[in-house]
Amino acid sequence: MGTKGARSEREPAERLPVARVCVDVPLPHLDRPFDYLVSADDDEVAQPGVRVKVRFAGQQMSGFLLERVESSEHGGKLAYLEKVVSAERVLDPEITRLARAVAQRYAGNLADVLRLAIPPRHARVEAAAAKPRAEAAAIPDAALAQAGREDAALGEVGREDAALAEAGREEAALAEDGREDGALGEVGREGGGPADSGAPAVASESAGPAGGVDLLPGPAAGGWDSYPTGMGYLRALEEGRPARAVWSALPGEDWPARIAEAAAATVKAGRGVVVVVADARDLDRVDKALGAVLEPGEHVALNAALGPAERYRRFLAASRHQAKVVAGTRAAMWAPVAQLGLVVIWDDGDDVHAEPRAPYPHAREVLLTRAQLAECAVLVGGFARTGEAQLLLETGWAKEIVADRGVLRRRSPAIAPTGDDPQLARDPGAVSARLPSLAWQTARQALQAGAPVLVQVPRRGYLPAVACAECRTPARCPHCSGPLGLQGARDVPVCHWCGRASAAYACPACGERRLRASVTGARRTAEELGRAFPGVPVRTSGRDEVLVTVPDEPAVVVSTPGAEPSAAGGGFGAVLLLDAWALLSRSDLRAAEETMRRWLNAAALARPARDGGKVVVVADGSLAPVQALLRWDPGWFAARELAERRELGFPPAARMASVTGVAAAVADLLAQAKLPEGAEVLGPVPAPEDQERMLLRVSRSKAGDLARALHEAAAMRSTRKASQPVRIQVDPADLF
DNA sequence: TCAATCCGTATC
DNA sequence: ATACGGATTGAC
Secondary structure (H helix, E strand, O other), X not given: OOOOOOHHHOOEOOOOOEEEEEEOOOOHHHOOOEEEEOEHHXXXXXXXXXXXXXXXXXXXXXXXXXEEEOOOOOOOOOOEOOEEOOOOOOOOHHHHHHHXXXXXXXXXXXXXXHHHHOOXXXXXXXXXXXOOHHHHHOOOHXXXXXXXXXXXXXXXXXXXXXXXXXXXXXXXXXXXOOOOOOOOOOOOOOOOOHHHHOOOOOOOHHHXXXXXXXXXXXXXOOOHHHOOOHHHHHHHHHOOOOOEEXXXXXXXXXXXXXXXXXXHHXXXXXXXXXXXXXXXXXXXXXXXXXXXXOOOOOEEEXXXXXXXXXXXXXXXXXXXXXXXXXXXXXXXXXXXXXXXXXXXXXXXXXXXXXXXXXXXXXXXXHHHHXXXXXXXXXXXXXXXXXXXXHHHHHOOOXXXXXXXXXXXXXXXXXXXXXXXXXXXXXXXXXXXXXXXXXXXXXXXXHHHOOOEEEEEOOOOOOOOEEEEOOOOOEOEOOOOOOEEEOOOOOOOOXXXXXXXXXXXXXXXXXXXXXXXXXXXXXXXXXXXXXXXXXXXXXXXXXXXXXXXXXXXXXXXXXXXXXXXXXXXXXOEOEEEEOOOHHXXXXXXXXXXXXXXXXXXXXXXXXXXXXXXXXXXXXXXXXXXXXXXXXXXXXXXXXXXXXXXXXXXXXXXXXXXXXXXXXXXXXXHHHHHOOOOOOOEEEEEEEEOOOEEEEEEEEEHHHHHHHHHHHHHHHXXXXXXXXXXOEEEEEOOOOOO
């Protein structure tokens, strides 16, 4: 690092004296590299990817050194790099290209994307992990294996001492794997990811039907060989081919094991893997599965909940190419790994995959773009299928991995809808449970057979339940006895379970028709269910406390979507789905898709029908998502959804963007913007805090033009210091 | 004609 | 945020 002091004596480095730097400013009109001179003293450490400090507009700013070049285009005179913060090359050239592409796609700044991609530096971690090579080599194999086991458990809390042991372990793996820099030059063609190009490109033929005999020692029963194209896909990964697949997992699938097998196959080919899952619990499962198929130290888990030190330590393990497989929550999509061979995203419909900070990139889109640029394999997996995943299939960009109907039938639980319930009143148990009798009977049978039962209820705080304004009797759905809720003051009450509206509701106790808000949470539901099944323990799993697994014994587990534990001993005996109202009461574009996803994720936890597994969904059997659930056909549902969105011009069939801010600012930005031909401008609609929101829509082929136009318009505004802020979101997560 | 000051704009 | 350049102003 350059010595301070005699600044006047600084001399430029002999070779490549100019550094191109991405300065950390969030202003769109400054979204380009700036050139600085590298002093001879900094010559060695000033490598692409290091953090630097530079003088920018009279201020000390931090930035990343993107590349070293011979000369600058800049007319004026160049300033020297103020200092090289450390020699650690935290910005991989692959990630630079990716970040550029993502910034372009989302009409954002490179600096903003880099802030998402690279965790804050932790100097002590950097120093500690860099030094003790000799020490690490002395750790015996058994101890390393032990560290590997512990690593999995570390997920949530991140104990510092265990982490230190881990650092040593990773160091031991270093010998194998020196750092290899990608080419400095720009390789990747610009122009967005697959979703932009819409070009079928080369979907590797390897994803086609697997011919010949299975050569892999995969876990015997129920592995990838349950899917006709599964083994072919694994073989493609082993051979390092860029096979791209959308995988619809079978109910009951041990999906973390399948992902681990795919990762192991890729590692066999000498390539790296990035796996992104929705939350810490899924990550924990994947991490354990990876531990079962990989050597200790070959994988690392990146969890958003880790503290800064641990987070940086694990990032370094990836960045230094000590870990070949990085699994993690959203931010792991940026993890640098050597020779990327496979990216995986599980349950891409989960809304936590959407980054909440500018420029709001979605993990699926980032990973697909990454795969496109790195020419690596892709696995988009889940029990459900998003419209976006369906589009990948319909454009031919990816191939399908789905089980045959026969296999599916053998693995599926028996699924039945229940809505109208004439027996409700006659069935005393059902009345006390306030459950449709089919649901109650199904649960009771499972409990009597010694199995746990899962009850999926709506997330708390969505819609308050209502009660009689006169006598306070909770308002119950006349059809299914579910809790009624009100969306707006004027609306007719809608059932939180089956989604039916009850316009003519009158209190059964006193005949009063007026309703008032009351609060019925998951806990209350749990209490009621407890009374319905006397002697059976009732447990809840939700935001506050998430259960990971439950034992194979009679118990009622009440869970909100996404918090469902898995059941030991082959799955739940019965799964009751009581949150159908989300389907009908939400006006969100993705309401149906989201309902389907929640149902499939919960239903997948039930035993196969031949082992007595049953699912009851309290909803009208004629609704499309209910139909799709009964037939376990997420592909059919996704195709239907996509067709509908094509017709209506909704994403992903079209590209949309939103512009949010105070009215004048939004109008100003849109006046500046040279929108592509055919762009539709929709709105305004009111947004929180006296703001308004305009929506823009273009065809997918104009998506790049739209993003560019918005970014340029934002740049003009920031040049003029017109600083009433406007938020630009491409593919806004919330539509309608 | 020149310096002091103001304003707008670029920021290497 | 600062720093710089060009324009503007006012005094000689």
